[in-house]
Amino acid sequence: MHDIRAIRENPAAFDAALSRRGVAAVSSDILAIDEARRAAIHAAETAQAEQNKASKEVGAAKGRGDEAEFERLRALVAAKKAEMAEMQAAAKAEDERLTALLLTLPNLPHDDVPDGADEDDNVEMHRWGSPRSFDFAPKEHYDLDGVKPGMDFETAAKLSGARFVVLSGGVARIHRALAQFMLDTHVEENGLSETWTPVLVREEMMLGTGQLPKFGEDSYQTTNGWWLIPTSEVTLTNIVNGLTVDEDTLPRRYVAHSQCFRSEAGSAGRDTSGMLRQHQFEKVEMVSVTHPDHSRAELDRMTGCAQGILERLGLPYRTVALCTGDTGFGARRTHDIEVWLPGQDAYREISSVSVCDAFQARRMNARFKPAGGGKPEYLHTLNGSGLAVGRCLIAVLENGQQADGSVDLPQALHPWLRGKTRLSADGTLV
Secondary structure, X not given: OOOHHHHHHOHHHHHHHHHOOXXXXXXXXXXXXXXXXXXHHHHHHHHHXXXXXXXXXXXXXXXXXXXXXXHHHHHHHHHHHHHHHHHHHHHHHHHHHHHHHHHOOOOOOOOOOOOOOOHHHOEEEEEEOOOOOOOOOOOOHHHOOOOHHHEEHHHHHHHOOOOOOEEOHHHHHHHHHHHHHHHHHHHHOOOOEEOOOOOEEOHHXXXXXXXXXXXXXXXXXXXXXXXXXXXXXXXXXXXXXXXXXXXXXXXXXXXXXXEEEOOOOOOXXXXXXXXXXXXXXXXXXXXXXXXXXXXHHHHHHHHHHHHHHHHHOOOOEEEEEOOOOOOOOOOOEEEEEEEEEOOOOEEEEXXXXXXXXXXXXXXXXXXXXXXXXXXXXXXXXXXXXXXXXXXXXXXXXXXXXXXXXXXXXXXXHHHHHOOOOEEOOOOOEO
C-alpha cells in the first residue's frame, strides 16, 4: 500500500510513476478523499472540544441558579455529542474509501526498471551456460519414454480435472530429491532459515502480501473463509505481520518448501500440455525481511541464490529485468530467471525474485525499531522462488534426455537419489 503523506507531498511524481505501469492519474481522487477525511476528523475534534467546554459550564450555570443557561448548555452538549459522532462516522467512511482505493493500486517501479508493455520488453541482465546440442530432435518432458510411466495426466484428470498430474516411481523420486536439494543448499550454503508453514491462511494474510482484494480470482478459497496459498511468500512474509522488531534482528531470511495452489484464471489455452502450468504444484520459496537501506542489495543476493541452484544442476539459464508492464502488482523491481527447455526450444521462467520495499509492510503494519532510537520504520520485504520444483523437474528431464528416452541426471542430484544417476527408458532409477 502507498504512503498517503508521500502522495500529498508530490502527487505529480506519484501519478508519473503509476503511468509507467499503465495506470491513469489518480492522485486527485486520492487527495479529495483524504481532504474530506481530514476535514471530518477536524470537525469531530472541534465538536468534542466544544462539548467538553460546554460540559464544564453546565455545572456552573446550575450552581448560579441560571436555569435558562443551564438548559441551553445541556442542549449544546447533546448537539455537539451528536455532531461529533456524525463526523467520526464520516471520517471512518472516508478512511475506508481511501484504504479501499489505495489497496487496488500497484507498487511504484524503481527508477531503473525498464519501461515496456509486456514480456517482450524485458531486458536480459545475465546468461549462464550454453544450450546442449542434440544429435536427435529433443522432446518435451511428457513425451520421453522414461518419463511416461511416472507422469500420469489421465488419472489426475479423473481425480481432479485438467492441470493436475500424478507422479510416481522414479519421476516422483526425482521431484522429491530436487526439493530436498534446494532446501539443503539454501540452508547450509545460503544461510536461510528453514521454515514450515500452513497452506491455509486467513483473508488478512492474503491482503497483507497483495493477493487481495484485486486478485482473488487467481486463488482458491474454502467455504469457511480460508485461502489456499498461491506460494509460501504469503505465510513467510506475514510472520512479521503486526510486529515491531528490533533492527539488530534484521535481515530475517526464510526458506520453505510447500504445496502451492493457483486457479490460473486468465491463462486458458496456455501451456495446457505437460506440467508447466498446474493448479497444484510445489515451490521452494525464499523470503527476506530487511532494513530499507539493504533491500536492493538483498535483491541481488537472492537472485544469486536462485541462479546458484541452476548452476549446480548444470541447467542453462538467463536472467531478465522485468519491464514496467510485466512487473507484478506488489513489486518495485523483479528479476526473472528463465531456464532453457530444449523440448520447447525456449527459455521459460523458473524463478521470479522481487523487492517490494515497504509496500507489503505497510499493508501488514510491520515495522522495526532503529538501533539508534527514533520512531519505528516500515520494514522492506522481498520474495523469490528458489526454485519452482515442477519446472525444475521439467528442465532436468529435458536437458538430460537421451536418444533412447532415458535421462542422465545432474551429478549434484546424485547424493539425494542415493547414488542413482539415470532414469532409464522404462522409468526406473538406476
